[in-house]
Amino acid sequence: MQVIDWDLAVSTGVRLVRPGPQVSREEARHAVSELRRLSREAEGHVQEFARIDGAAEPEAATIVDRPGWIRANVDGFRVVLEPLTERMNARRSQIPAIVGAVGSRVTGVEVGAVLAFLATRVLGQYELFLPPDPSGRAPTGRLTLVAPNIVNTERELGVNPRDFRLWVCLHEETHRVQFTGVSWLREYVRSQMTEFLLASDLDLGTLLDRMRAASDAVADAIKGGEGNLIDAIQTPEQKEILDRLTAVMTLVEGHGDYVMDAVGPAVVPSVAEIRSRFQHRREGGSRFDKTLRRLLGIDLKMKQYAEGAAFVRKVVAEAGIDGFNRVWGSPATLPTHAEIREPERWISRVLHAPELPAANGHI
Known part of the structure; x- marks a missing residue:
């Protein structure tokens, strides 16, 4: 039984x-x-500045168009959602066949529509979850850049194309270094996502309640409220897990923004102009665009960049880049949501406390 009709x-x-x-x-x-x-x-610029050892040998980015980005992300979603699919299959007898068939097709259309919207906006990403390679030779992650979106954005901003392209590459390469250099980080994110999915309530009555909550969130977002689908469909247990996931993703996104701007002045001459214009673009858009961004939680992601970068700046100013890199020691040294907003609390807990044991691997 498919949760989503991927084709x-x-x-x-x-x-x-x-x-x-x-x-x-x-x-x-x-x-x-x-x-x-x-x-x-x-890659060389990021490695020299970030000082995270052990990253995998770099490979040139995979360059895709918008349909290519959609196909790649569907492949990733299938890997991420596999635990939920297995649970649904185990409970197949509890769900009428017609409900499962129609539901998977409806969800397939909805996912496709969301991906079509996002595919015009994403500049690049480090794909954490790829279909397994039977030979074991393929990398577990992939740096992907969406060429038409990068070209379109640099035109809209009126910035130097070479500088803008390198600036984007610095951010995405930072993610590759994070997830290949910090040996436990990818598995930590994967396990939290699996735990989040398996905390779902799958009985029919609860699913109907979640659908009603989602409808209310849509109505609220259209009226300009703060409602979003992510909050609407969560169970209380999932909210706790999502807090942990949001904290770690805020850290990695903020660290990416910090590195791209810190390295920028030496290798991207127009970095200040690019950052200023790009930030203004992030905050703009039509009312329809803003409603969709709020509904899909994209505004939350924009907030992550700012909060995460502010956390990194504060810790680096206090303890230098090597002191900041204590954050990659183990899941126990990751900042909580509250510590990202108040970096002094993380500094006190981690930097001013006896060294916590590292996870298997090294940084």
């Missing part, structure tokens, strides 16, 4: 996604070639 999600997303900016064949070839080259250049 339908892909076909819906690819059908609905808007085409990218108009570029000549030569411009497209140049953009792809330069992004691959700059992704390799960014």
Whole structure:
């Protein structure tokens, strides 16, 4: 039994996604070639500054268009949702076949529509969850850049294309270094996501309650409220897990923003102009765009960048980059949500306390 009709999600997303900016064949070839080259250049800059040892050997980024990003993310979602799919299959007899079949198709269309919206906005990402490679030779993660979105954004901002492309690569390369250099981090995020999914209430009555809550969230977001689907469909247990997940993702996103701006002045001459214009763009958009961002929790992600970067800046100012890197020692040294907002609490707990035992592996 499928939770989501993945083929339908892909076909819906690819059908609905808007085409990218108009570029000549030569411009497209140049953009792809330069992004691959700059992704390799960014690795050296990030490694030298971030001082996280043990990262995997770098590979040039995978460059995709908008439909390619949709397909890649569906592959990742299938891996992430596998534990929930297995549980649903174990409980197949409790769910009428027609409900399962119709539900998976409805959800497939919904996921496809969301991915079509996001596929026009995402510049790049480090894909944590890839389908397993039977040979065991493929990397467990992949740095992916969405070329048409990068070209479209640099045009909208009116910034130097080479500088902007390297700036984006610095952020995404930081994530590759984080998740391959900190040996336990990927598995920690995966286990928290699995725990979140398996904390779902799957009985029909509860699912109907969640659907009503989701409808209320949509109505609230349209009216300009703070409602979002993430909050609406959670159980109390899931809220606790999500707090931990949000804290670690706020850390890694903020660290990515901090590194891209800290490295920037030496290798991206126009970094101050890029940051200023990009920040203004993050905060803009039509009313429809803002409603969707709020509903999907994207505004929460924007807040993560700011709060996480402020945490990193404060700790680095207090203890230097090596002191900050104590954060990667083990899950016990990760900041909580409250500590991200008040870095002094993390500094007191971790930096001014006896050294906590590290997780297996090293940083």
